[in-house]
Amino acid sequence: MSPLTASPAAVPTDPAERIGELRTAIDACDAEIIELVQRRLAISHEIGSLRAAAGGTRLSLAREQQVLARFGDALGPDGAALGMLLLRQGRGRL
Ligand SMILES: O=C(O)C(=O)C[C@]1(C(=O)O)C=C[C@@H](O)C=C1
Incomplete structure (x- = not known):
């Protein structure tokens, strides 16, 4: 276990100090999540532009089901909701 995530018993520090470290x-x-969300959004927009330029549909509902299933499998119902938020962010105005 990394020092950052060790159990409190293994880290003899002042709780307030430890909370500061954990925060x-x-x-x-x-910060990493925000960077990843921004990267995902840029990729999603690029795919949408390519598909539109090729005369395709704006959305791919089959692909969205795959994305939602992945988030749901990994993180449960709230994960699926998180996946939906990411998809919605990529859609922009419909
Ligand atoms: O994978 C695609 O085909 C995309 O357009 C990307 C993406 C996504 O953000 O994951 C965005 C819109 C589609 O409806 C499905 C998925």
């Missing part, structure tokens, strides 16, 4: 770790996770 720093959460902030780093959030």
Whole structure:
């Protein structure tokens, strides 16, 4: 287990200090998540542009089902909801 995520018993520090460290770790996770969401959005837009330029549909509902199933399988119902938010963000105005 990494020092950052070790159980409290294994880390003899002041709880407030430890909470500060853990919040720093959460902030780093959030920054990565935001960067990934932005990257995903750019990729999704590029696919949409390519499909539109080729005369295709704006959306691919079959593909959306795959994405939602992946999030749901990994993270449960809230994960599927998270996947839906990501898809909605990529859709923009319909
Ligand atoms: O994979 C695609 O074909 C995409 O257009 C990407 C994406 C997505 O954001 O995951 C976006 C819109 C589609 O309806 C399905 C999936």
